[in-house]
Amino acid sequence: MTRVKALVLTGYGLNCDYETDFSLRSAGAESTRVHINELIAGQKDGTRIRLMDYHILVFGGGFSWADDHGAGVLMASKLRHHLGGDIEEFVEKGNLVIGICNGFQTLVNLGLLPGFGGQYRERSVALTYNDSGNFIDTWVRLRVNPASPSIFTRGLSALELPVRHGEGKFYASDHTLERLFESNQVVLQYADERGEAAGLAWPHNPNGSLRDIAGICDYTGRVFGLMPHPEAFNHFTNHPSWTTRKEALAREGKGLSGERGEGITIFKNAVEHIRQTG
Secondary structure, three states, rough: OOOEEEEEEOOOEEHHHHHHHHHHHHHHEEEEEHHHHHHHHHHEEEEEOOOEHHHEEEEEEEEHHHHHOOOOOOOOHHHHHHHHHHHHHHHHHOOOOEEOHHHHHHHHOOOOOOOHHHOOOOOOEEOOOOOOOOOOEEEEEEEEEEOOOOOOOOOEEEEEEEEEEEEEEEOOHHHHHHHHHOOEEEEEEEOOOOOOOOOOOOHHHHHHHHHEEEEEEOOOOOEEEEOOHHHHEEHHHHHOHHHHHHHHHHHOOOOOOEEEEEOOOHHHHHHHHHHHHH
């Protein structure tokens, strides 16, 4: 069986690395937290570090460089300058990249997303200030596009995950939006109680994202960015209604099927893909 190795970036204000590392390990990966400077220098604790020695690269959530000059802007600039070629080679070799919240913002600023036709240096979408003008910390419903090539969401039709951001509004030109939908690169949309797209209605769409877009992938499905936090739903007790759900099942004579939260499935799909293709 292929040993699936994941690299979770840390440093400069990123603050979801422990949860992400835990989620990847729960999904069966050998995960390592690596500071951005360690990856640039090529060593960690005296051991050589090479991006190509890993299968999954995670740009995690947080507030890199305190979101100065815009969320993910400075992180993208530093990585492009020092590791731009390495990251592109990593993707071209068939490896997986996921950007969560601040990581999604970074992927967009790098141009890795949407990556139309393999153009990984062209910025054509943006994640900007929430329509409310405020930081948002809440749970959202998501509908999953079954026609998307995304490796990370295979077998999923819906999700509930938390969001926590001040700059999560997905924005693009009408032409780019149509292209994203035509190519099925829109992976996730904010949804209402019926599982239908939110239609820009608050609070189902928490930030005003155009066409309710919560996550997109590149044309291969191997690069994925999303604003919600799958690593923050790594255990069933993370959900705010877990006690209600548990009681409802108990009254039906049932129990919880396991302790994992829904977010682990996203990481498990990535791990299984590498095992099958590696």
